[in-house]
Amino acid sequence: MNRRKFIGSIGILGAATALPTFSWAAAAKPKYKMGLQLYSVNKDMINDPIGTLKAATAMGYQDFE
Secondary structure (H helix, E strand, C coil): CCHHHHHHHHHHHHHHHHHHHHHHHHHCCCCCCCEECHHHHHHHHHHCHHHHHHHHHHCCCCEEC
């Protein structure tokens, strides 16, 4: 085996071992809920509190403080 084939084999092997790790990480459900501090959207909460909460929920936030 020459050097070029060896490096190519190692590269393919490295890529093959990394692929299952990425697909597993993408499929895993997070163990926490995403939260939002309502002070960061203070002006919007003053103008339209219900609409702001609906928009934040649509963005994926589940807990509010």
